[in-house]
Amino acid sequence: MKSLAVKNLKGRSVRTAVLMTLAALLSFTVLGGTLVVRSLDKGLVSLKARLGADVMVVPKEATMKKKFEDMILQGTTGYFYMDMSRAEEVMEREGVGQVSPQFFLASTSSSCCSIPVQLIGFEPETDFTVSPWIKRTYGGQLGFCDIVAGSDLNVFVGDKLSFYGVECTVAAKLEKTGTSYDTTVFASGETVKELIRSSLEKGMNDFADIDPERSVSCLMINAADGTSPEELVNDINIHVKKVKAYKTGDMIKGISDSLGGVSRMIGLLIAAVWVLGIVILSLAFTMSVNERRKEFAVLRVIGASRGSLAGLVLKEALLTCTLGSLAGAALGLLVLLPFNGFIEETLALPFLLPGVGSIAGFTAGAVILSVLSGAAAAAISALRVSRIDTGLILRGDN
């Protein structure tokens, strides 16, 4: 019976190919959809962790800039500064726990081969947002003119990069975060101040009357015990002039909402393709069994039991669906893994592929689900085959 199933499939190659294509479509959709949704979820979790502070304080002028949120969340290059006196005023507020300043600077396109990159300077002594990410790949202390490159920068440890005429050494590369960190260059505050000085000397940037020694771009703050981030944000916004405090959770709300929308759309798409695929598979199996009623009747006459006929139909379905599902899953991986960067760019949302183990698990799950669906669609036809009236069919009164 096993070889008969294989011979039947080979003998009707077009039908087999169509059924395999449907099974492939099912597993491709489920695997692709699941991987995209999981990657978006992981990207959002990574973004939340990447912000790493309860509150972010920036100069009020910065919030007037159209691309302010893109700069913080999406990695659009840019810079803004506030005087250290304002930062000190914020630091003295009650309820401020951990606090660390950051310095932003955008490189010029000529320093690298293509487009500008965002430079972020931090104070290693006080930092609690960038250092945890860097420590995953680099255990040492960042020296003067040492930089840490985001994972999406096409540079390697030991490479030299020149920013505003200052040659910097790549000390480490961050692991992939799925956020704007991937295209950012990190350095100590001293290094970034040196770059700012150099850019001013070369006339490549215009910071008006900003003194790099007495300026910061933003303050990352964790609320002290007993103070909620909301209270701290309100306190700073009311009592400190010319700055704006944001609760970081609120900053990513827009992204979180978009991500929810995309996930829902993908879920609906998977469900629609799934229902359509199962209906078409059921129809295809039913038509195929109707077409072959005389063939099954002859098999009954030569001694095949009702159970073995049902088994034959199920085996054919399982073989077809298994091969089709494997092909669909392979195609899904071939599209999603190499082109994940393109998908990330197209969606413009934080996107971080799950680990190898999870991908293998999702692939196995998609294949099993697709095969089981195919088997379920064929089960009705198998049941009908097991109940055929041999005499009636062979007489031609069907």
Place this chain on the structure above:
Amino acid sequence: MNDKKNVKETVLAAAILICSICLCAGAKLVFHACGPKEDGSYMACHWAEQAIFGIGCAMTAISVFLIAVRNRGMKRGLALSLLPCGAVCALIPNILIKLCMMTEMRCHTVMRPAAVIFGLITAVLGTVYAVICKEEKKD
């Protein structure tokens, strides 16, 4: 038996030709590299695109010869030549010729994976074609 082998060979040769055409036409029309800079000059990835286009054209010519030539030995030789061509094509983006600095740019996200996939698929299909031709000779 021979008819079946001929069908296999024809299907494989057609698949090789399609992949090769995808490679050379795609490199210019679909998965091309990043555009020129504001000053009109090109970035390094443009030259990788040119190299992929060139090797794609060579592979397309080999695929056409594969269909046109009748001598089985020559067919095997042509099919085998696709193996190094495909491998080199896959190595061009970012290994033989550096691409842009940001891996989120088009040359990394679209051109590189497409060139690697089409290059490797053509190389594998060429090798399979050569093996099938060898089996035919044994038969």
